[in-house]
Amino acid sequence: MCPKDEIISAYVDGEVETPWTEKLKAHFSECAKCKARLKELQSMSQLLKHDKEPDFKPALNRVYKRIYFHSSEKSLGSGRQQEKELPFWKRRVHIPMPAAVMLSVVLFILFASFFFFMGQNNTQMANKGQELYNTQPIQVTVPIEGLEAKDLEVLLKLLNNKDFSQEVLMELPEDSQFTVFGEPEFGDCAIDK
Amino acid sequence: MLKKTKDREERFNEEYPILFPIIYRVSYRITGDEAISEDLCHEAFIKYYERHEPLPDINQAKYWLIRVVKNMSLNYEKKRMREKNAVSKLEKITPQYMESTEKEVLKEETKIVVQEALDKLPYKLRVVLVFKEYAQLNYKEIGAILGISEGNVKVRIFRARERLEKILKEESAYVSEG
Numbered sequence: 001m002c003p004k005d006e007i008i009s010a011y012v013d014g015e016v017e018t019p020w021t022e023k024l025k026a027h028f029s030e031c032a033k034c035k036a037r038l039k040e041l042q043s044m045s046q047l048l049k050h051d052k053e054p055d056f057k058p059a060l061n062r063v064y065k066r067i068y069f070h071s072s073e074k075s076l077g078s079g080r081q082q083e084k085e086l087p088f089w090k091r092r093v094h095i096p097m098p099a100a101v102m103l104s105v106v107l108f109i110l111f112a113s114f115f116f117f118m119g120q121n122n123t124q125m126a127n128k129g130q131e132l133y134n135t136q137p138i139q140v141t142v143p144i145e146g147l148e149a150k151d152l153e154v155l156l157k158l159l160n161n162k163d164f165s166q167e168v169l170m171e172l173p174e175d176s177q178f179t180v181f182g183e184p185e186f187g188d189c190a191i192d193k
Numbered sequence: 194m195l196k197k198t199k200d201r202e203e204r205f206n207e208e209y210p211i212l213f214p215i216i217y218r219v220s221y222r223i224t225g226d227e228a229i230s231e232d233l234c235h236e237a238f239i240k241y242y243e244r245h246e247p248l249p250d251i252n253q254a255k256y257w258l259i260r261v262v263k264n265m266s267l268n269y270e271k272k273r274m275r276e277k278n279a280v281s282k283l284e285k286i287t288p289q290y291m292e293s294t295e296k297e298v299l300k301e302e303t304k305i306v307v308q309e310a311l312d313k314l315p316y317k318l319r320v321v322l323v324f325k326e327y328a329q330l331n332y333k334e335i336g337a338i339l340g341i342s343e344g345n346v347k348v349r350i351f352r353a354r355e356r357l358e359k360i361l362k363e364e365s366a367y368v369s370e371g
């Protein structure tokens with residue numbers, strides 16, 4: 001049986017696997033028709049390979065010069081840029097990726113710790129407020145005859161003992177600054193009553 | 194850094210004289226035009242020169258350059274097809290005039306019959322045959338460059354040869370008639 005033309009074409013290119021190459025060879029020695037086809041395809045391949053071609057040398061030299069010129073111009077260009085010395089705020093800075101990551105992490109920690117300490121300061125201030133509250137007792141004046149309450153506790157005791165209501169005037173220290181701290185004891189007491 | 198560029202330049206200078214004739218030949222056989230082949234080579238070699246990662250060896254460089262040329266030649270082919278269509282439209286309008294001049298051209302340039310026949314092949318078939326005959330690539334390498342199977346390469350090469358035979362026969366008959 002004769003092989004397909006496609007196989008003969010592959011045979012011309014040396015692209016037929018080993019057991020088949022020998023079989024084809026044997027076939028070509030027997031079959032005149034296939035041998036003629038092989039010759040045709042081979043001569044076609046030869047015709048293409050030996051076809052006259054334009055001389056590549058001038059093009060080779062021209063292209064080489066252009067590439068060389070192109071690259072030297074490029075390096076010259078970058079040299080010129082370096083000579084010019086851009087002002088520092090216009091200069092590009094290359095930061096390697098690991099360094100950039102490290103930098104962002106450090107910045108994050110800085111910000112985080114800043115806010116953390118701010119929070120601590122707030123609680124410290126609140127503590128201060130309490131100190132103020134403890135050290136400078138509120139001046140309480142109760143305009144009742146024979147009664148003088150010097151501080152809140154005395155007043156509260158008074159209010160507990162005697163079952164009466166009375167106008168009370170409280171003076172707070174003028175220079176004190178207030179932040180909300182804890183439960184309003186006095187108010188709660190009044191409401192309970 | 195400086196040493197690196199020096200090494201690269203040295204390697205380029207070694208490879209260039211070996212690779213240029215192959216790449217130029219492939220370009221010329223695909224496009225059929227000397228000036229365009231030179232431009233294609235120029236672009237391809239500049240791209241190669243500016244490549245950051247060096248290729249392992251000269252064979253890889255050859256495949257790489259062939260692939261680049263092939264991609265660029267496709268753009269040229271599209272442009273050429275547009276022009277060809279425009280010409281064939283013109284031919285329809287003035288058939289006799291075009292025919293006679295074509296005959297004259299053929300009579301004058303019987304030498305470049307092979308290239309003309311190649312030009313008449315469809316691009317897909319032409320590229321495969323050019324890679325086989327002019328770049329000495331095997332089916333496997335051609336398949337890798339074009340992203341097709343070896344079997345497909347085999348079929349395309351055979352079809353290209355069949356078509357080329359037909360074109361050459363027609364052309365020689367045409368020339369001997371005229």
